[in-house]
Each structure stands twice: as structure tokens, then as C-alpha cells.
Amino acid sequence: MDPATSALRLASRTDDLGTEAAYLVLEAAHRLEAAGRHVAHLEIGEPDTPTPAHIIEAGVRALRDGHTRYAVAPGIPELRVAIAESLAERGLSVGPEHVVVTAGAKPALFYAMLALIEPGDEVLCPDPGFPIYESVVRLAGGRPVLYPLDGERGFAPDVQAIAERITPRTSLLVLNLPHNPTGGVAAPADEERLAELAQQHDLAVLSDEVYGRIRYEGTPRSIAALPGMAERTVVVDAFSKTYAMTGWRLGYGAMPTGMVDRVTTLLINAASCTTTFVQHAGIAALRGPQDPVRRMVAALKTKRDLIVNGLDKIDGIRCARPAGAFYAFPNVAPILERAGLKAQGLADRLLADYGAALLAGTAFGPGGEGHLRLSFATSAEQIALGLERIARCVTDLRTSAPSRAPSP
Ligand SMILES: Cc1ncc(COP(=O)(O)O)c(C=O)c1O
Structure with missing residues (x-):
């Protein structure tokens, strides 16, 4: 049997199932890494600390x-x-x-x-x-x-x-x-x-x-x-x-x-x-002891401030300071408008050309247009790298310079 063909008729109840873009972006990022590129990971929503x-x-x-x-x-x-x-x-x-x-x-x-x-x-x-x-x-x-x-x-x-x-x-x-x-x-x-x-x-x-x-x-x-x-x-x-x-x-x-x-x-x-x-x-x-939770939340708070302050410094980005969870959801509408892009287009470009893996706000519904989602449950280094790459992309978009692949 040719494994590429299927004799199965799939039930229509699963036709419209949605999914989570984070896994698709993670997969795309891994493909880039396998091809020798460096990627700053801000896409996946999980603590980077080990289980206590x-x-x-x-x-x-x-x-x-x-x-x-x-x-x-x-x-x-x-x-x-x-x-x-x-x-x-x-x-x-x-x-x-x-x-x-x-x-x-x-x-x-x-x-x-x-x-x-x-x-x-x-x-x-x-x-x-x-x-x-x-x-x-x-x-x-x-x-x-x-x-x-x-x-x-x-x-x-x-x-x-x-x-x-x-x-x-x-x-x-x-x-x-x-x-x-x-x-x-x-x-x-x-x-x-x-x-x-x-x-x-x-x-x-x-x-x-x-x-x-x-x-x-x-x-x-x-x-x-x-x-x-x-x-x-x-x-x-x-x-x-x-x-x-x-x-x-x-x-x-x-x-x-x-x-x-x-x-x-x-x-x-x-x-x-x-x-x-x-x-x-x-x-x-x-x-058991709850200190690991308290320590993680305290560390996340520091990272929240790092990412929000960093995003706010980039021309055209405004970021509300999240009161909980570990995601920043910056408004990038002025950048999109200037560049004639949608949030998904910007997220794709950030991954493919700048090695910054994050999600378009629209991965969470139409109300996410004009936004990106960045997980800050990662290391301060990844956050700094991600911010630097976003800033570079925004500058290139403003000056319409050709994009540059990040150095490894
Ligand atoms: C809002 C929300 N609910 C549920 C889940 C799923 O959690 P779990 O991994 O425990 O199934 C997530 C995971 O990202 C989430 O963000």
C-alpha cells in the first residue's frame, strides 16, 4: 500500500478542529536550527526551570x-x-x-x-x-x-x-x-x-x-x-x-x-x-515546600519587567504590563501599518529572517490582530536576544533595508 494515500474516510466532526500555533512555530524553529540557524525561543508557554x-x-x-x-x-x-x-x-x-x-x-x-x-x-x-x-x-x-x-x-x-x-x-x-x-x-x-x-x-x-x-x-x-x-x-x-x-x-x-x-x-x-x-x-x-513556586514567580516578575521595558523602547511598540501568567502581548499596529503587514506576516518574518520565534496575536483569534505574543518563561539571555532581533527587524522595516540573517 502506498502510505501516502488513504482508503479511510475521516469523520467530518474533526474537520474544523483548531490547534495551537505554538507547536507549529516550535516545529518551524527546530527545522531552522537543524539547518544550522540560531533561534531565540519566545514561542512556547512553559517554565524553563526544571520540575522541583x-x-x-x-x-x-x-x-x-x-x-x-x-x-x-x-x-x-x-x-x-x-x-x-x-x-x-x-x-x-x-x-x-x-x-x-x-x-x-x-x-x-x-x-x-x-x-x-x-x-x-x-x-x-x-x-x-x-x-x-x-x-x-x-x-x-x-x-x-x-x-x-x-x-x-x-x-x-x-x-x-x-x-x-x-x-x-x-x-x-x-x-x-x-x-x-x-x-x-x-x-x-x-x-x-x-x-x-x-x-x-x-x-x-x-x-x-x-x-x-x-x-x-x-x-x-x-x-x-x-x-x-x-x-x-x-x-x-x-x-x-x-x-x-x-x-x-x-x-x-x-x-x-x-x-x-x-x-x-x-x-x-x-x-x-x-x-x-x-x-x-x-x-x-x-x-511539599512551596518556595520553588514563589521563587519561579519572583524570577518571572523580573523577566516580565525586562521584556516589557525592552519592548517599550522599540519605536512603534507599546506593551501593557501583564499582571499574571508569563506572556507579553505588545501592540505592534504602527509597525504593521507602516510596513503593510499583518501580525502573522511580521511573526513569520521575525522567525525566518531574524531567528526570533514568537506568535502572532491572531493565533489567539481575530482580536489579536496588531499584536504579537512573547513568552517570557525563558532565560534572560533568550529574552535579550529576542528583543535585539525584534528591534533590528523594526529598524530594517522602517528603512526598508533587506533583512539579515542573525549570526550564530
Ligand atoms: C489558558 C490555558 N489553559 C490550558 C492550558 C493547557 O494546560 P495543560 O498543559 O495543563 O493541559 C494552557 C497551556 O498553555 C493554557 O495556556
Whole structure:
């Protein structure tokens, strides 16, 4: 059989699945590196620090101790207890019976959306926003309704803009605070107004809090902690970013008990359970010392200032200072206008001609036009190199000089 041809007819339900541009850019960057080029990596959203040693040790010990069999589907009891207790930091009062452990935040989002969205339901998603929301809403038969985020407001959700988009078909509001790709957070008063809105219109809320503990001001909070919200909110979080555990695949959803059985059944259908020894590492992460998290957030704050200050020095770039997460989302509209480019064109040129790997704002929806996304969860050297290459590209665009490949 010719492996290039296929006799398979693929189901149309996957025709419109979206993806994450970060992986495509990473692949393109690796191809350039394999061809001998040097690339500054600002595309991928993961801490560059290793998983803390005590967590690795717990995972290895769990393997040696024989935790290599199936676990109970919603998660091993000790981990569910530790997760429920850890949520108290955000003001949430939930028990282990509310928690379902998953292989990262993504499956928790996936299961929650499949469990909540009826065909034809309208789901409010941020634009720009994590592209997987829109993709899974469509897969579930729903219709994503995008709500804008404004750089002038630090990309905080605009309650009025959200309210205006609610119709009798709206069933779910997706919030992501702190926010990817902008680092925006919501003021407590706005969070209260969003909670009121959800109750007034009987909306479920999917609160993606994977950056919940990566905040540079204030303390972690969850909309689920507000009065009347625990019963209509699914909180999704993961160990991926907080504990530098992206490759371990460990996360969870905390939800009203009435939903736990459905989500657990979805999980049994898709995965049986979450990797058992990884769950033991998760207990060590939550029960062990939290200094590595504090140190990482402090280091990220320094890098945030480095990248924002560096971007603001480049003519034509304005960058809001992210209050959380580890992404800068600079406005580059004047540069694009001058050069007759779209954000994707500039991002492509920065990678191909200058060796700076980053994402176009439009990788996160049409509302990202005029912006780039740079991850600063990388080394200060990579950030400095990236900034230097962006500055060089901007100068070349202004003087229309031919672009120069970076020296290795
Ligand atoms: C907003 C948001 N939600 C969810 C995820 C997925 O997290 P995980 O790797 O734990 O599945 C990411 C990863 O980049 C993210 O940015």
C-alpha cells in the first residue's frame, strides 16, 4: 500500500478542529536550527526551570513502590484531598468529592465542555484567547461567541461587552484569569459583576485558572469563591505551569458534585484514569515546600519587567504590563501599518529572517490582530536576544533595508 494515500474516510466532526500555533512555530524553529540557524525561543508557554527535585523524587519513588497500576478513575483519594485543600488559598471551600484528576488542564476543559454544551448552545469565549476553547466548543456542537479584551484596560474582561453578547442561547461563560495570551486579570469588582451576570442569566462558568498562582500583584482568587458561584462554576487548573510539570500531564477540574460522575464517566471512556505514579508526584507538589513556586514567580516578575521595558523602547511598540501568567502581548499596529503587514506576516518574518520565534496575536483569534505574543518563561539571555532581533527587524522595516540573517 502506498502510505501516502488513504482508503479511510475521516469523520467530518474533526474537520474544523483548531490547534495551537505554538507547536507549529516550535516545529518551524527546530527545522531552522537543524539547518544550522540560531533561534531565540519566545514561542512556547512553559517554565524553563526544571520540575522541583522533591517532586521528581516522589514520582520515581512511586514507580519503585509499584504505583504502576490503574488508579480509581476520578483520582487517588490523597491527591483529591490535597487538591481540594489547596483551593482554599483562592477562597474556595470544596471537598475531594468535587475534584476529578486529569492528564493536564486540557482534558479537564475537554470533558467539562462535552458535559456542559448542548448542540446550538452559545459559549462566550475571550478574543484573543486560548484557541482550544473555541475548537472544543465547536466539537461539542456549540457556537463560540467571542468577547473582546482591550489593551487599554490591561486586557481585563469588559463586563459590559460580555453582557451585550448574552442571548437566550448562551449557556456557558469561559473565563481565563490570569489570561493567555495577554496576562490580564479582572478587578475584584468586575469579578463580582461577572458572577451576578452568570446568576442573572443562569450561565455555567468555566474558569481556567492554570495561571492562578502566577500573579505579580495581589493574591490568587477564583470567581467560584463568590457567593452563589460554586454551584455553577467548573474550576480547571493544572500542575503544568505552577510546578514546571508540563510534560508530566497532571491537572484537574473542581466542579459541583452533580457533574463529577459525568466527567468521571467521560474520563473512563477516554483514559480510564490519570497516570498513577504521576498522581503521587502531584501529592508531593501540593504537600511539599512551596518556595520553588514563589521563587519561579519572583524570577518571572523580573523577566516580565525586562521584556516589557525592552519592548517599550522599540519605536512603534507599546506593551501593557501583564499582571499574571508569563506572556507579553505588545501592540505592534504602527509597525504593521507602516510596513503593510499583518501580525502573522511580521511573526513569520521575525522567525525566518531574524531567528526570533514568537506568535502572532491572531493565533489567539481575530482580536489579536496588531499584536504579537512573547513568552517570557525563558532565560534572560533568550529574552535579550529576542528583543535585539525584534528591534533590528523594526529598524530594517522602517528603512526598508533587506533583512539579515542573525549570526550564530
Ligand atoms: C489558558 C490555558 N489553559 C490550558 C492550558 C493547557 O494546560 P495543560 O498543559 O495543563 O493541559 C494552557 C497551556 O498553555 C493554557 O495556556
